[in-house]
Amino acid sequence: MLLLNCPCCGVDADETELAAGGEAHLKRETVGAEDEAFEAYLFMRDNPRGVHFERWRHAYGCGKWFLAARDTVTLEVFGTYPAQTKKPPKAIENALKKKRPDWKGWA
Amino acid sequence: MSDAISALSGAHATGYVTVTEAGLRGMITLRGDLGATKLKAAVKKLIGADVPLVRQNTVNADRGVAWMSPDELLLMVPHAEAESCVAALAKALTGTHHLVANVSDARAVFRVEGAAVREVLAKISPADLSPAGFAPGQVCRTRLAQVAGAFWLTDDETAEVVCFRSVAAYVFGLLEHSSRTGSEVEYS
Numbered sequence: 001m002l003l004l005n006c007p008c009c010g011v012d013a014d015e016t017e018l019a020a021g022g023e024a025h026l027k028r029e030t031v032g033a034e035d036e037a038f039e040a041y042l043f044m045r046d047n048p049r050g051v052h053f054e055r056w057r058h059a060y061g062c063g064k065w066f067l068a069a070r071d072t073v074t075l076e077v078f079g080t081y082p083a084q085t086k087k088p089p090k091a092i093e094n095a096l097k098k099k100r101p102d103w104k105g106w107a
Numbered sequence: 108m109s110d111a112i113s114a115l116s117g118a119h120a121t122g123y124v125t126v127t128e129a130g131l132r133g134m135i136t137l138r139g140d141l142g143a144t145k146l147k148a149a150v151k152k153l154i155g156a157d158v159p160l161v162r163q164n165t166v167n168a169d170r171g172v173a174w175m176s177p178d179e180l181l182l183m184v185p186h187a188e189a190e191s192c193v194a195a196l197a198k199a200l201t202g203t204h205h206l207v208a209n210v211s212d213a214r215a216v217f218r219v220e221g222a223a224v225r226e227v228l229a230k231i232s233p234a235d236l237s238p239a240g241f242a243p244g245q246v247c248r249t250r251l252a253q254v255a256g257a258f259w260l261t262d263d264e265t266a267e268v269v270c271f272r273s274v275a276a277y278v279f280g281l282l283e284h285s286s287r288t289g290s291e292v293e294y295s
Contacts, residue, residue, distance in 0.1 A: 008177050009176065009248075011247075012235065061249060062175070062179075
């Protein structure tokens, strides 16, 4: 069972209350973008074995989007943070570096 | 105008807690900046209570206001007054970015009463229903088996459950089924 703390309402939301929204921190390509860049934005995902940054929506709760850093192998959650964030907060990045010394960084 | 009737006409079930459809309730969805002075004043005037803090639910006699999301409140008023309250709110909030809608007839309300009320709700929802995690005065928006719903405790042995009217029969069935005598979990 996956529990994510929703930063918008503070609830430790069960996985079944949430809707997954795929990888976070993507650069949204738009009109005028190169075909390759657009394809990468639409389809190309890193999908590493381990640390992921993901978008989640508290669908059955407050209805808001938020971001989460977690490990898809161990299901360990490193933290959740507001969707209005361009990159993972320093605290989460530091915790990650400590726990996963071989982690290559979020970008 | 035709008479308004509630979804299940006061359906009632008695198991190890009782489940009763609570009848008509005026409900108004109000969305906007919950910190805005105008909005705060309008809520205070209509309900007689302040805009609640995160996940709090304030009841003032037959009126109440529940926190639904960072930009949404659910206002509860007597059913007959809902339309006039919507008009009053819309007038009070003119010029402020907001949304106000009368959702009274889109909802069903159930009252669940009994010492095991937390257990019955815990059977159908993933929410934390321990006394430490959920207390009277809080509101919980969550999932009731397969549909969206919300509930709050009016006291330690009474809960009010709100769902969409279209799934009222389903939610009544859930509550009735999970409160059948003999199905006690006696989890504490």
